[in-house]
Amino acid sequence: MNPSIEKLYQIAQKEKRTIIGLMSGTSLDGLDVALCEFTGSGDQTTVVLKEFLTIPFESQTKSEIRSVFAQQNIDFPKLCMLNPWIGRLHGKMVNRCLKTWGMKSDDVDLIASHGQTVMHMPKRLHKNELFPDSTLQIGDADHLANETGILTLSDFRQKHCAAGGEGAPLALYGDYLLFSSKQENRVLINIGGIANFTFLPSTGDFSKVFATDTGPGNTLIDAFTQKHFDKAFDENAIIAKRGQLSIELLDTLLEHEYFTQSVPKTTGPELFNLDYVKKAIAESGVEISKEDILHTLCHFTAKSLTQEIKRSVNLEPDTVIYLSGGGMHNPLLVELIKQELPNVHVKIMNVLGVSGDAKEAVLFAALANETLAGQGFISPNNSEERFFMGKISLPL
Structure with missing residues (x-):
């Protein structure tokens, strides 16, 4: 068995899970990094926020993201290059936080990465019957997982769209x-x-x-x-x-x-x-x-x-x-x-009990915890179906 798959299974069985939630919003202030300890799942979920830091973005990072953010016309090669670049950047920021907290990658079970939204286009906005509700977050989680050596869940909003929602608010x-x-x-x-x-x-x-x-x-x-x-x-x-x-x-x-x-x-x-x-x-x-x-x-x-x-x-x-x-x-x-x-x-x-500044990063960590150890959520358009959010990226 792939050792990362086996590790994922073992994490799901643990009484407590240490999950880092990452959030970078439309304000582009920086990356919110929340170190959380989860017990249980579903309505028995409890969380303790152990650490929280916001790593500010440098001016160049903000400029690069703004060059494609919510723009009608963009440099498409730039978008392609930004996707792995942001993933690696977020990984380096997580590593900085771990060093500050005196921790190693092995001390963390999972990263829950929101990524960086560059376009949100629900049908109510694009009004094109040919296309579904859509949203796009960059910051490739494979690169993030490799940078940190930590299993990573990402792209939560895509599954919400696939299940009949608009990808937000989660x-x-x-x-x-x-x-x-x-x-x-x-x-x-x-x-x-x-x-x-x-x-x-x-x-x-x-x-x-x-x-x-x-x-x-x-x-x-x-x-x-x-x-x-x-x-x-x-x-x-x-x-x-x-x-x-x-x-x-x-x-x-x-x-x-x-x-x-x-x-x-x-x-x-x-x-x-x-x-x-x-x-x-x-x-x-x-x-x-x-x-x-x-x-x-x-x-x-x-x-x-x-x-x-x-x-x-x-x-x-x-x-x-x-x-x-x-x-x-x-x-x-x-x-x-x-x-x-x-x-x-x-x-x-x-x-x-949760900092208002850390809340969104904590919430994405909660989604990852439920995907790994819970029963999922009621589908946005079908009360008989349940769905889980997040794509899994394995480190090398």
Whole structure:
């Protein structure tokens, strides 16, 4: 028997599994690396976050990814070369983390790699009946596995598309495994490049659980800040706080049909980008400062997020909202969310035992744990079928 296959079988039988979750989102800040210890599977899954680091991307890495990221026309040879390059880069970053933590590759059972999204194209966006829902993440896991010497699961979103979903948001599955509660209804908001939320009813009824993207998270705020203020992001919303809300621009930004489509739904920077903002400014006819635009973009994220929550979730008195992702560090954004949801408790994810910054990396580790040791998940379009996510890459 292939020794790696035998090792995979042995890992699945272990009482506890050490899994590293990797996440690099649309914000391109860096690679989130979460060292997790899992026990059990399904609704008996428990996780302890042992270590967490974010390894920032160098400017060249960001530039290389942006050259193909959500672009209509790209240098195709560049995309081909980036796929293994990103895989090796992520592997080197994992090795750096292991050295920092005083660990060896043999101390880790598995890596769960999200990869780097470069295009997300659900049918609701491409509207071509010939083609299915599609998404593309690069960072080849064979190269990552060889770089680290650790078995690797990757390409989770492809199986979701194959099973009838849109490839996102996948938080639904990990959130249900790790954060369901019988004491309260929970809405878990993640504000990365794109904002999404998961609704977890206190009944534990999976048929009532759902997750959906709501629109832009940090993607427009960060892109506008980078272009017009030469900063990676608006730290503590200092620039945005200097501006004022333009009702006319906000209303125009919210006019897209996406915001009236039923949930669950997905989106990305392919739709919500600076061209979208430029068009909205022209259509609204406003003449405002760049600070006012940035301030209004914060309102746009908060409004599109909270209006979907109010439309889709019965916010009973015991409902609690938990925030994660980079947006939880934006004080203006958090305050706007609280203003839109005045009768709901809003807390930071950390109180549930997992850092809000690490949550997405932890969730992909949870998906890998379920694929290896669990019974899988209900198919997105067939309650009688179950499916598992992730392709397996064996190290040399």
